[in-house]
Amino acid sequence: MSIGLARLREEPERIRQGAIDKGEDPSIVDAALALETRRRELLGESDQLKAERNSASRQIGEAIRAGAAPTGPEVAALRKASTDAGTQIERIDAELAAAETQLEELMVRIPNPADPDVPVGDESANQVVRTWGEVLPKDVTANGVQWTRRPHWEVAADLKMFDLERGAKITGSGFPVYTGPGSRLQRSLIDMMLDIHTGEHGMTEIWPPAMVNAASARGTGQIPDKEDLMYIVTRDELYLVPTAEVPVTNLHRDEIFEADQLPIRYAAYSPCFRREAGAAGKDTRGILRVHQFDKVEMVFFEKPEASTEALEWLTSRAEVILQRLGLAYRVLLMATKDMGFVQAKKYDLEVWAPGVERWLEVSSCSNFRDYQARRMAIRYRPEPGAKPELVHTLNGSGLALARTVAAILETYQQEDGSLIVPEALKPYMKVDRVVR
């Protein structure tokens, strides 16, 4: 469950409206509410009976210690009382377990209500909140010479930066092989991003496992919701991570922080594996949609009162990377029906790729409020000794590599077929230009 039973009881209207805004069925909220009432009744009865049974058992021990015969009538009566309670407990607990299972099934289908400042509607209601950089044209006229920017796969083939055919041979389509300067570019981008996030933004670097267990996949909601998205190693019950969000957020599952430990801000590189089921035929050329790519992910654990501002900062940290790379981009505030089930507010960063003349999503920055934290039981003490409260979690790419690479190739390609290395990458690439 993810929105919390207390909140369900306290503000069912807001939750019902939240479901409607996200295009989900609001009747689930009413069904859950009714089931929750029933659950509490059963729980009360069960607790009462358990108290009776415990009391009878305790009295048997006391009676025997006081000298009563273990087979005598006094003990027999107590034993019967305990057994009778036990029989009823069995019955009620079975009913209770059924109610809880049902309730949980309903609760996971209730979405996290969007923040009040999120536009209501489908993707047509998404708002462009800002753009940065020059949106380059495909056709270029410079110094009287006319040429046309090519799509990234042509630039890459020309400069031998990646090899999609051989990737398909050794693994399958959608598994690119980066070669020579292409491989070096991957390494440089990861290095540069981590350097900026740790050195300038004060985040702690994490290098997580690329596979997680079922409990972790459940924690961030990959199962059961998005099971089709993931590659699953059934023999060992492990899941290849679709994003570093999964291992990194789960780092603190079932933990309680002290207030002075927050915020905790991580930057993590990981490869990302996505089956992309149902996406066959879309973006089949180049590296815009692949099954394995690399990404630096930012994951924040914040005090509730700080999370609104933290999302703005998180988003701006992803923008810093695009700015350093000199890539034109825009920031979209996603509307309720386009933002996802668990997010309260989400910004997408789209980079301009002049070769394919498209905006490419390279980052998605979200505030989950306490929705994820509840599922994973990540809490903190507002004051020393105080009752633990849920933290707020946020995450955002900073950035996903494959599409960033595509934008770099298409933005920095030259008329002569070479590629200028963006200023910020030169110290990592060790060259100013990639040539044939």
Place this chain on the structure above:
RNA sequence: GGAGAGGUCGCCUAGUGGCCUAGGGCGCCGCACUGGAAAUGCGGUAUAGCGCAAGCUAUCGAGGGUUCAAAUCCCUCCCUCUCCGCCA
């Protein structure tokens, strides 16, 4: 992969069927003592659910079983450590 040892309240540890409703130490918090501190003494110190409250219920790695009653006995699984094997 094999053999052995072990997983208890933040940490260490006691606990082999019923005053364990989990004891002790460390750490931490409060109070006392002090000019201030150390030392010392007293008290407090897990999480969740239910209840106006007193309190009740659950949790001793996880799950199941035996029993009137399980931290304790039985079964399955997970993890950690030591040794061996294999191996980047």
